[in-house]
Amino acid sequence: DIQMTQSPSSLSASVGDRVIITCRASERIRNYVNWYQQIPGKAPRLLIYGASSLQSGVPSRFSGSGSGTDFTLTISSLQPEDFATYYCQQSYGAPYTFGQGAKVEI
Amino acid sequence: VQLVQSGPGVEKPGASMKVSCKASEYIFIDYYLHWVRQAPGQGLEWMGRINPHSGATEYAQKFQGRVTMTRDTSSSTAYMELTSLTSDDSAVYFCARAHLISAFYHFDYWGQGALVTVSS
Numbered sequence: 001d002i003q004m005t006q007s008p009s010s011l012s013a014s015v016g017d018r019v020i021i022t023c024r025a026s027e028r029i030r031n032y033v034n035w036y037q038q039i040p041g042k043a044p045r046l047l048i049y050g051a052s053s054l055q056s057g058v059p060s061r062f063s064g065s066g067s068g069t070d071f072t073l074t075i076s077s078l079q080p081e082d083f084a085t086y087y088c089q090q091s092y093g094a095p096y097t098f099g100q101g102a103k104v105e106i
Numbered sequence: 107v108q109l110v111q112s113g114p115g116v117e118k119p120g121a122s123m124k125v126s127c128k129a130s131e132y133i134f135i136d137y138y139l140h141w142v143r144q145a146p147g148q149g150l151e152w153m154g155r156i157n158p159h160s161g162a163t164e165y166a167q168k169f170q171g172r173v174t175m176t177r178d179t180s181s182s183t184a185y186m187e188l189t190s191l192t193s194d195d196s197a198v199y200f201c202a203r204a205h206l207i208s209a210f211y212h213f214d215y216w217g218q219g220a221l222v223t224v225s226s
Contacts, residue, residue, distance in 0.1 A: 001167075034212040036150075043200055043216035044142075044150065050210035087150055091211040095166045096140070098150040 002026050002090050006099035013104060019075040021102045023088035028068045032092040035064055035073045038101075039084045048073065049091075078104070107132050109201050113220030122189040125220045127201030134182035135159040138204040140213060141175065141186045143197040151197075155204065156184055191224045198222075 003026035013019050023033065031051035036044035046055045048064035051071055061076040075082055083106055088099040113125040127139060141153040154165035156175040163175045169188070177184045184201060199220050202213035 032210065034210075036213075038150075043219055044202075044213070045216075046212055046214050049212035050208065053207075053210065055212075055214065089150075089213075094152075094155070094164055096152045096211075098142075098152065101149045 001095055002029060002092060002097055004088050004090055004097050004099040006086075006088055006102045008102060009100065010103040010105060012106065013078050014106070015078055015080055017078045019078050019082075019104060021073045021086050021088075021104075023066075023071045023073070023099050025069045025071070025090055025092075029090050029092035031067045032090055033064070033066065033071045034089045034091055035062075036087045036089065037082075037084045038087065044087065047086075075104075107203065107215045109203060109215055109217035111199070111201060111217040111220040113199060113222050115221070116223045116225060117191050118226055119192055119224055121191050121224075122187060123191060123195075123222055124185055124187040125199045125201075125222070127184045127186070127217050129182045129184070129203070132203075134177075135179060139175075139177070139184045140202045140204055141173075142200045142202055142213075144200070144219075145194070145197045148197075153186070153199075158184065193224050196222065196224045 005024045033051045035048040038044045052064045085101045085103045108130045110128045117123045135158045140155040156163045158177045174187045201217040203215040205214040
C-alpha cells in the first residue's frame with residue numbers, strides 16, 4: 001500500500017497567515033493527490049484534486065502543487081473558517097490511502 | 107447531489123452492522139461509491155468501493171472477509187455491512203461519491219456520516 005505522510009501534524013497560525021502543509025508519498029504517484037478539509041463533526045470537503053486543480057466553489061486562496069512523491073497545500077491568507085484538519089489522499093490506486101491529517105489551530 | 111446516510115447507532119461486540127447511503131440528484135449508476143471510516147479523534151481510513159452499475163466491489167485488505175458492500179439500484183441506495191464487530195470498529199462511517207475528471211479520481215460528495223458505537 002502507498003503510505004502518505006503529512007507534516008506538520010498540527011500548527012498554530014493567525015488570520016492572514018500563509019500556511020503550507022506538505023504530504024509525502026511512499027512511492028512515486030505522479031500528480032494523483034487530492035486534498036480535503038474537515039471541520040469537527042462534519043464530513044470532509046474536497047479542496048484540490050490532481051495535485052493542483054481547484055474544486056468548483058473552493059476559494060482561490062487554496063492552492064496545491066507537487067508531483068512524484070512530494071506535494072503541498074498552501075493557504076495564501078488564512079481565514080477564520082479555515083481552522084480545520086486537512087488530509088491528503090493518493091488516487092494513484094486502491095487502497096486510496098489518506099495522510100494522517102494536519103490540524104490548523106489558532 | 108445528496109448522500110444521506112443511516113446506521114444502527116449502537117451494536118454489541120460480535121454482532122454485525124449495516125449502514126445505508128441513499129443517493130439523489132444524480133444518476134446513481136454513473137459513479138462509484140466509496141466507504142471511509144473515522145475512529146474517534148483519528149484520521150480517515152478507506153474501506154472499499156462499489157460500482158453501482160455492475161455491483162463489482164473492491165475492499166481494503168484489512169476488511170477482507172468482514173465487509174460486504176451492496177447496492178439497490180431501484181432505490182439508489184448503497185449499503186456497507188461489517189461483521190464480527192469489536193470496539194475498534196467504533197467510528198463514523200462515511201460514504202463518498204467518486205468522480206473522474208481527466209483521469210483524476212476524487213471524492214466530490216460525501217454523506218453526513220453514520221456514527222456506530224460497538225459496546226456491550
